[in-house]
Amino acid sequence: MKIPFTKMHGLGNNYIYLDLFKTEYEEDMFPVIARKASDVYTGIGSDGLILIHPSETGAVGMRIFNKDGSEGWNCGNGLRCVARYAYERGLVDNVKFQIEAKSGLVHAEVLIDDGVVSINMGEPRLERALIPMIGPAKDHVIAEPFSVADVELELTAVSMGNPHALFFVDNIKEALITELGPSIENDTRFPDRVNAGFVEVLSPTEMNYRVWERGSGITEACGTGACAAVVAAILNGHMQKETDIHVHLSGGDLLIKWDGQGNVWMTGEAEIIADGILYI
Numbered sequence: 001m002k003i004p005f006t007k008m009h010g011l012g013n014n015y016i017y018l019d020l021f022k023t024e025y026e027e028d029m030f031p032v033i034a035r036k037a038s039d040v041y042t043g044i045g046s047d048g049l050i051l052i053h054p055s056e057t058g059a060v061g062m063r064i065f066n067k068d069g070s071e072g073w074n075c076g077n078g079l080r081c082v083a084r085y086a087y088e089r090g091l092v093d094n095v096k097f098q099i100e101a102k103s104g105l106v107h108a109e110v111l112i113d114d115g116v117v118s119i120n121m122g123e124p125r126l127e128r129a130l131i132p133m134i135g136p137a138k139d140h141v142i143a144e145p146f147s148v149a150d151v152e153l154e155l156t157a158v159s160m161g162n163p164h165a166l167f168f169v170d171n172i173k174e175a176l177i178t179e180l181g182p183s184i185e186n187d188t189r190f191p192d193r194v195n196a197g198f199v200e201v202l203s204p205t206e207m208n209y210r211v212w213e214r215g216s217g218i219t220e221a222c223g224t225g226a227c228a229a230v231v232a233a234i235l236n237g238h239m240q241k242e243t244d245i246h247v248h249l250s251g252g253d254l255l256i257k258w259d260g261q262g263n264v265w266m267t268g269e270a271e272i273i274a275d276g277i278l279y280i
């Protein structure tokens with residue numbers, strides 16, 4: 001089978017994108033394509049697969065599959081890439097339009113000159129049941145003691161349409177990301193697994209953030225994770241509301257803004273790398 005694809009990245013968080021406006025596939029192919037395309041030795045090499053598809057709402061649809069073939073519900077770096085692709089390849093004719101992820105509708109704005117895209121990511125979900133995490137459904141999880149693999153941590157949990165567990169550390173270089181990431185991801189307190197993020201606060205407007213992603217492991221950047229990290233930092237009183245927060249990730253920087261109640265805004269680059277044909 002010959003599958004036309006485009007490879008794109010946001011701050012090094014790279015996915016293989018299929019344009020379902022042009023070609024349709026059987027549903028059960030997607031986890032298979034995700035695993036095959038992600039493999040750097042026998043495939044193309046990527047953090048997973050993203051589908052760009054027509055939607056009944058009139059928005060541009062996006063679905064994300066992680067490296068292990070599991071379906072995610074949202075992807076911040078993917079949203080920026082989908083926005084750029086949709087605008088540049090003529091799926092939309094306005095720089096402002098809607099994208100529909102599995103977790104809901106978001107509003108995208110493509111700033112054409114420099115490949116920068118701003119996305120209104122919607123409101124963070126804080127209730128424990130919406131993360132989802134076991135325990136009292138309505139409670140918020142802010143600086144809650146959390147023991148994993150014999151290490152004592154403090155957990156703040158935020159959903160940006162997908163689940164994020166955030167931990168503040170003194171020095172990001174010493175964060176035990178590969179050691180604790182898999183245990184946190186698969187901890188039974190998170191029934192749908194979780195993305196594990198580590199945050200070093202540098203100032204009220206600047207942070208370092210690293211991630212172990214559900215289904216993909218360490219990646220260069222995570223857009224929803226950066227949004228969740230800023231929300232967690234504001235909820236814990238470490239950072240300022242209503243101002244651009246500079247989030248430094250391994251692959252580059254994102255600007256994230258939250259007013260403490262409503263929508264989270266994310267701004268950053270989205271790059272097209274290559275078009276090609278994948279043989280399956």
Ligand SMILES: N[C@@H](CCC[C@H](N)C(=O)O)C(=O)O
Nearest residue numbers: 072075076077162222223224
């Ligand atoms: N890298 C993404 C998030 C991808 C999905 C995630 N691994 C999950 O399963 O929730 C981003 O930029 O947000």
